[in-house]
Amino acid sequence: GNSVTQMEGPVTLSEEAFLTINCTYTATGYPSLFWYVQYPGEGLQLLLKATKADDKGSNKGFEATYRKETTSFHLEKGSVQVSDSAVYFCALSDGSNYQLIWGAGTKLIIKP
């Protein structure tokens, strides 16, 4: 079945460091891929998405490229801020039903 695997956290970085959070997936067909972010005390919100191979999603300085050859959708940001501290979830939708398949989430801690 479909699945999403994320790197385990927490990931702790200093402000202005480069961020990568790894996400790989297993799916049949051509899923859509998503990154959601959950700030402390809040619900999840969509950060970015990509719907086909080689698409790059971007938002708020974050980017992720849909790599079909490596079945990956890694999240990157060139210079993180303290305000980026949150839990990040990778997810996929294969379009066949209502379900999103979720990764376990990666907690990101940015120190000033």
Added chain:
Amino acid sequence: DVKVTQSSRYLVKRTGEKVFLECVQDMDHENMFWYRQDPGLGLRLIYFSYDVKMKEKGDIPEGYSVSREKKERFSLILESASTNQTSMYLCASRDSYTNEKLFFGSGTQLSVL
């Protein structure tokens, strides 16, 4: 701003109690979801409703039921709360036509003692 509102941020209940978690959305969305969020497990779908009075079981429906009498409101019911239902509960809604972006409430942290 679009909004998904969950009735309580924190809730403490006793084992065996019947518990109601309420969720209201103001976006006229057809689809609504209840998830539970546990550390290291991500989000697990409890129930999904694709329209008024329509529901489908998700991955972990045991011990839960739902009600969707009006389009804007989706209720999660714990018939007899147990300690293993202590968790963060998240409600979400989605426009069935765009079928992708979920809008989440801020969650209810339920503790069952």
